[in-house]
Amino acid sequence: MMSNHGNRITQGQFSFLPDLTDEQITLQIKYALKNNWAVNVEYTDDPHPRNTYWEMFGMPMFDLKDPAGILMEVNECRKTFPNHYVRVTAFDSTRGWETPRMSFIVNRPKNEPGYRLIREERGGRSMGYTIVPYATDKPEGERYV
Amino acid sequence: MSETDEDTQTEIPPDDTEVDLEAEFHSSNVQEVLDKLDRELVGLIPVKTRIRETAALLLVDRVRKQMQLSSETPTLHMCFTGNPGTGKTTVALRMAEILHRLGYVREGHLVSVTRDDLVGQYIGHTAPKTKEVIKKAMGGVLFIDEAYYLYRPENERDYGQESIEILLQVMENNRDDLVVILAGYKDKMDRFFHSNPGMRSRIAHHIDFPDYRPDELLAIARLMLAEQNYRFSPEAEKAFAQYIEKRRQLEHFANARSIRNALDRARLRQANRLFAGAGRKLTKRDLMTLEPDDILVSRVFSEGRPDTVDGAVPENT
Numbered sequence: 001m002m003s004n005h006g007n008r009i010t011q012g013q014f015s016f017l018p019d020l021t022d023e024q025i026t027l028q029i030k031y032a033l034k035n036n037w038a039v040n041v042e043y044t045d046d047p048h049p050r051n052t053y054w055e056m057f058g059m060p061m062f063d064l065k066d067p068a069g070i071l072m073e074v075n076e077c078r079k080t081f082p083n084h085y086v087r088v089t090a091f092d093s094t095r096g097w098e099t100p101r102m103s104f105i106v107n108r109p110k111n112e113p114g115y116r117l118i119r120e121e122r123g124g125r126s127m128g129y130t131i132v133p134y135a136t137d138k139p140e141g142e143r144y145v
Numbered sequence: 146m147s148e149t150d151e152d153t154q155t156e157i158p159p160d161d162t163e164v165d166l167e168a169e170f171h172s173s174n175v176q177e178v179l180d181k182l183d184r185e186l187v188g189l190i191p192v193k194t195r196i197r198e199t200a201a202l203l204l205v206d207r208v209r210k211q212m213q214l215s216s217e218t219p220t221l222h223m224c225f226t227g228n229p230g231t232g233k234t235t236v237a238l239r240m241a242e243i244l245h246r247l248g249y250v251r252e253g254h255l256v257s258v259t260r261d262d263l264v265g266q267y268i269g270h271t272a273p274k275t276k277e278v279i280k281k282a283m284g285g286v287l288f289i290d291e292a293y294y295l296y297r298p299e300n301e302r303d304y305g306q307e308s309i310e311i312l313l314q315v316m317e318n319n320r321d322d323l324v325v326i327l328a329g330y331k332d333k334m335d336r337f338f339h340s341n342p343g344m345r346s347r348i349a350h351h352i353d354f355p356d357y358r359p360d361e362l363l364a365i366a367r368l369m370l371a372e373q374n375y376r377f378s379p380e381a382e383k384a385f386a387q388y389i390e391k392r393r394q395l396e397h398f399a400n401a402r403s404i405r406n407a408l409d410r411a412r413l414r415q416a417n418r419l420f421a422g423a424g425r426k427l428t429k430r431d432l433m434t435l436e437p438d439d440i441l442v443s444r445v446f447s448e449g450r451p452d453t454v455d456g457a458v459p460e461n462t
């Protein structure tokens with residue numbers, strides 16, 4: 001399901017739940033730090049599910065002992081991009097994994113208009129489907145104002 | 146929201162609620178750290194007393210909080226002043242542990258930095274650098290050695306000021322997240338506070354580290370050797386006492402650090418001596434014992450100057 005009730009975008013962990021509180025975010029980050037994953041804050045205003053590379057808000061954070069520093073960055077990012085999607089990812093650098101192990105949204109635009117479904121009639125009565133976010137009709141930076 | 150407010154309202158303990166400070170103290174395990182401090186650090190009586198007092202204050206404060214007599218986190222930022230090698234970094238490490246056991250920092254680690262770790266080389270470099278250090282120190286203690294180098298009044302565009310401003314903000318707004326300890330020489334620190342009143346007003350505890358007396362330095366030497374399973378022969382100990390007397394008068398004397406360095410060199414000479422005497426039968430005792438020769442060949446005796454520079458390099462000014 002690409003869009004669901006109220007058009008809330010569902011991506012990564014916890015996105016079917018109500019927005020996480022700062023305490024809940026802190027606990028999740030704590031879990032990531034406990035596992036020695038590098039935590040990263042990212043943002044975008046192009047929430048297409050295939051857009052895996054969001055913009056990085058600052059450098060990934062290594063060698064942190066406590067979640068407070070990361071929450072500080074999250075809040076900094078929310079302040080800079082109050083109407084963007086912001087997510088926290090945790091990267092596991094151990095050999096064999098070398099991949100994000102966690103990813104969850106921590107900020108959303110006030111209005112999420114959702115996606116337009118486009119049906120394409122192809123030869124032989126077959127049908128192609130694709131989705132386009134309504135928001136991306138506008139240029140970057142002007143999408144969720 | 147209003148419900149929880151009511152809850153806390155009704156929970157205020159009556160004035161005759163019993164308070165067991167002793168039990169609080171035991172459950173915090175602070176005594177263990179204080180004992181370790183006593184055991185591992187020679188001398189430093191005024192410092193140890195101040196730390197004990199601070200620990201008592203924090204403990205009482207914690208209980209007051211439980212009794213809802215105070216709600217704010219007390220200001221815990223500190224300043225350690227003293228000459229090089231007087232144990233400031235070592236005590237800061239212990240302090241982090243004490244604060245952790247009393248529940249004033251969540252993790253209890255120490256991040257030790259100097260100006261170079263905080264201040265950048267070009268515009269826009271300083272803020273991320275300082276913030277990165279702060280983020281690493283969160284949950285623990287940020288120890289800034291020779292903090293006065295952050296402030297360079299002779300260069301009005303110095304980036305140090307930017308770093309100071311970020312630190313000031315964090316010291317005020319993130320008191321629950323980290324404790325900052327500034328360290329350095331007393332007179333320079335005083336001058337620094339004079340020109341940075343914002344910094345001074347955020348620091349609650351000033352602890353001064355005295356220079357060690359010669360007998361304390363010798364005791365420190367014995368302790369350091371024992372830690373590595375070495376010892377002085379009786380004559381070597383006398384030679385080392387003489388060494389201390391002489392070394393203290395020379396430049397770049399760095400208290401306990403000079404002692405550590407002198408012992409490192411003595412161990413090197415001992416190893417050479419043992420090799421040079423090859424063929425002679427050695428015992429385990431020979432491997433453990435430093436002899437006068439290992440000390441007396443120092444330049445401190447022959448030329449009246451230090452073998453190497455032990456302390457922080459003094460400013461050019």
Ligand SMILES: Nc1ncnc2c1ncn2[C@@H]1O[C@H](COP(=O)(O)OP(=O)(O)OP(=O)(O)O)[C@@H](O)[C@H]1O
Binds near residue numbers: 188227229233405
């Ligand atoms: N009282 C003491 N007893 C035993 N060892 C000590 C004592 N004081 C310092 N030392 C040892 O001396 C060395 C230098 O101490 P430390 O690094 O804490 O000094 P410092 O005051 O931070 O010096 P600087 O100002 O140059 O940074 C360390 O190896 C420490 O273990």
Ligand SMILES: [Mg+2]
Binds near residue numbers: 234
């Ligand atoms: Mg030091």
